[in-house]
Amino acid sequence: MQPKRVLVGSPVNQSPEILKHFLLSLSELNQKHPKLDFLFIDDNEDKESKRLLVDFKMKENCVTIIESARLGQEISMKYIRNDQTHIWTEPLTWKVAAFKDYIIQQALDSNYDYLFLVDSDLVLHPDTIDSLIQSNKPIISEIYWTKWDSFSEELPQVWLRDQYDLFQKGREEKLNEREIQERTGRFIKMLREPGVYKVGGLGACTLISWGAMTAGVSFKEIYNVSFLGEDRHFCIRAAALGFELFVDTHYPAYHIYRESELDGLEQYKKENEQRVVINQKLKLIQTVKSGIEGLGTFHYKNGYSRDWRPFYDESMIQQLSLEFVENRSMYIAENVSVDAQVADCDVIKLDMNAGTATVEYLLTNKGFKNHESFYEQYRCESDLIASPNGDWLIESIHVKDSVRTVEIPMVRIAKDNNNKLTLSMVIKNEAGRYLEKVLKEHKQYIDEAVIIDDGSTDNSVEVCFAILKDIPVHLVQNKSSKFGNEIELRRQQWEETLRMNPDWILNLDADEHFEPRFFESVHDLINQQKFDTICFRLYDFWDDEHYREDEFWRAHMSYRPFLIRYQPHFKYQWNESAQHCGRFPQNVLELPSAKSQLRLKHLGWSRKEDRIHKYNRYMALDPNGQYGWKEQYQSILDEQVNLVKWIE
Template sequence: MSCRVLLASPVKQHERILAEFLDSLIRLETNQVKLDFSFIDDHNDHTLLSRFALEHPNVRVFSGEGKADYLCDETTHYWREDLIWKVARYKDDFIKLALDEGYDYLFLVDSDLYLDPKTLIHLLSLKKDIVSEVFWTQWKPELIPLPQVWMEDQYTLYKSRRELLDETEITKKTQEFLQMLSQPGTYKVGGLGACTLISRQSLRRGVSFEEIYNLGFTGEDRHFCIRAAALGLELYADTHYPPFHIYRESELDKLREYKENLTYTKGNISLEQSDLPLFDRSQIHSKPSLIPGRITLAMLVHNESGRYLERVLTQAVEYIDEAVILDDASEDNTIELCQEILKGLPLTLHANHEPQFHNEILLRKHLWEMATNTSSEWIIILDADEMFEDDGPKQLRELFTHASDIDYISFRLFDLWTERLYREDSYWQAHKWYRPFIVRNIPGFQAKWQETPQHCGRFPKNITDLRGGTSPLRIKHLGWLSPQDRLEKYYRYKRLDPNGIYGSLEQYHSILDPSPNLMEWE
């Protein structure tokens, strides 16, 4: 018996991204399914939806409410409360339409997704009342990809059962949740959205995106999910056919690879991998000169004498097999310090005649090239004021013995203001996010960089297309320990980025806050 499905989406979207979204919709497999489309055109500055409706008889387009600005850029999307609840009203309009016209399912899909052709047929086969297909997104360029589903509250990626958990337990449970979603399967979750199939039974029970007045969570999907659970409905996340999330226009190039390799990726998404591999994985270990388990430390240095270099390298020699150092025209004995502390290890050291830190991207590319030309399987990139916590060397060696299925490892970086206190406020939250510090040395990897003179990143930006994992091991950032350090960094940022083009002026100014909020390092 044929099943009737209404696929619906509120649309305020760039034309190039929307064109890809619509292309994926007409490619959906619909065996035994009568599929109709409904869109709300929320004042788009193009006519793509109306043209799509003219070409396909099963498409309806409705006009949106009053016009309002919606900002998204290459960093993230910026949602205001009024926009969120406008989208909620649009989605509730689709719920009413699906009920009034007797559809068996409502399929709500965000207009920046490219769906695998098998998505709809597969979700229907699960016979769940509410189920979302999982995709992975770098919500900000510097972050690792994360799923659009969660376990509880606003965006908690573990089940707490209202227990007070320590940091180690939270990290372990988060990793278990992400690892679960990295495997093909269908899993019960606490929150979902963006690519959600909803049964008629759920619609009739009263699911809605309307704001729950005494709930402080942001986003209409949270209110939908909590109301659904209160109505006795269960929420599920499926990972067999992950869509591609075109979160930024710059990701359209990656989409091309996704489309070319759909048969390769079906049912096989890896942890933190939201895109396709840039190489043939069967060739990872084919380079004869690579030595399995070998570790290279790569570091950029400049006038480090009397600061933290000695502490950092003294710890590093406990866990590395080789080092590459790029000295940016130091005027002190930094080079001699490196040679002395690393004595006995293979060392490649290059010294610039003129400093180039005003164009950091050149230094980062040069250091990366030096590191990848070594025979090591793994590359660790640390700055001269960064080191692992005390038992880091032992944990790292153990970590590498269990890293056969991942290509990069992410850690949290803590900005220490004293030896025992780190800073935490709205401008200082690096320790809340996992960032890559260790990458597998992969033959044939085509590096792509964030081409900015400052804050360009220590690794190529596309390493997060690889298979990644996280570690609870923490990294200390010592570069803020002394008032003199902070003052020098303040003036350096103001000199190199006076208008805050590559960073945040507010954060630069906050460096000199006389009473910062400090937390105890435990």
């Protein structure tokens, strides 16, 4: 594979004392994978600085130096810096922006894979560009830290939002000073850990991909943005073009913001030696996690969900492939699916000169065999060798011992196909309301129905049998209503539903149905093994086309369970409440749960006569709001309410 071509570009107006260290770090950059060319825009006033650029060109290959005057940018706008701070004027800012845009155009004209724009007061780790390329991000900066004035703490050159906010905040969220400090502290602490993180702004040490350059990123001023600094305008334009921004913290650069900070260079270089070992250990751990989890995550129908082979040496690939072929028929016969997770990794041996290492780790295998879950843990060890391109490859897997877990998870039953969906519903005098409409909707996807008729005096039962004539219906009729003690009614509904030996239970009232796209998605929901409880948002309709939204009616802003997989080994517990006890046992969310974006329509409030009836019923059953919310009861009859139009 051809190495990536990278243009390293830098506008230079720098003191010789700082510039020589910057150029030395460029000459030491690792060029094993990327092929580097250099382009400097010489805006120096100091003759010694100009000479240093020429000396660099004489020693290195493919170096271009362009005098700033050739670009129509005179040196008359003096860049003032001292041992306290740097002073940027508007004309100077847009002068530098023009330099950077010129460099972008040169990278495009010469078809470079990447442009690395770097300020001339930075000292780089040799692996900086290699690490940035491996992140596979269109726009990413290497981090550096600066005391913006000599008395402040070190802060990063990246930020999260606006001019330089180092904390996340919602548009309408109000934060006090303590909350701002806490969030800022968490962000800074995160950046001190090696990794790749999404940010809102960056600059000065940035790798830009060919794709981002061709899309039109630039440092040109955005006329209706007041933020200072060309980097902010670059970041806003990049985000508007659809590019997320990232920072890599594996190999921090050293910022010589003031000449007094030259004294810290030796310490920085010592830390770099330690950083190489730390990052090699991180790379080893990531190789083991990716390789072992990739190999151990498998489904009898679909095979492997990701390619595990790039993390193994050739002999291991052959051995593991042979074992898979030998066992494939058994996996299919027993419906085996397994998800492997690696944790507690520790590099117990590392010889970088020999290119060998050993990693110890805890392997957890969670999955299903013949639709029953299993859970296993092992303490393992793997030997790794370094490949010619610098990656680590797994050459052995040793299971040291099985781990006895303190709590073995409950055995779950979870088929991944042909699951039965059972509708569970309570009705009472629903024939003239919404029963016919909702049953016609449900009939499209349910396999059977359990219906408790709670003392109807109309023909609701006949409506149910007429609409559901083609599917099994288990009907129980109560001679008198149990709704006055709802827990008794809901327990009865639950027990009668379990008589049908359900896989999945959809519990809906006689005035509720899903939006049309539920029909297209429901079988994916019930034929997966990961979740047992699915939660949805319920919208209270106040007429045929609008739902209510105010301080009392906000059900659609939270998720509640309406669809569950029945687990025979789980101990279900009810909320023993006469009213508002819940339609399912209260602990169903202790099972693996998920939120669905499919929406549920509640029609029961959409007619004025229904609202009057429900108001009277609640005031009779719960006049003091003992089980519910008295203010909400009282708001049922409000004449002026906020309605929002429903959009399918």
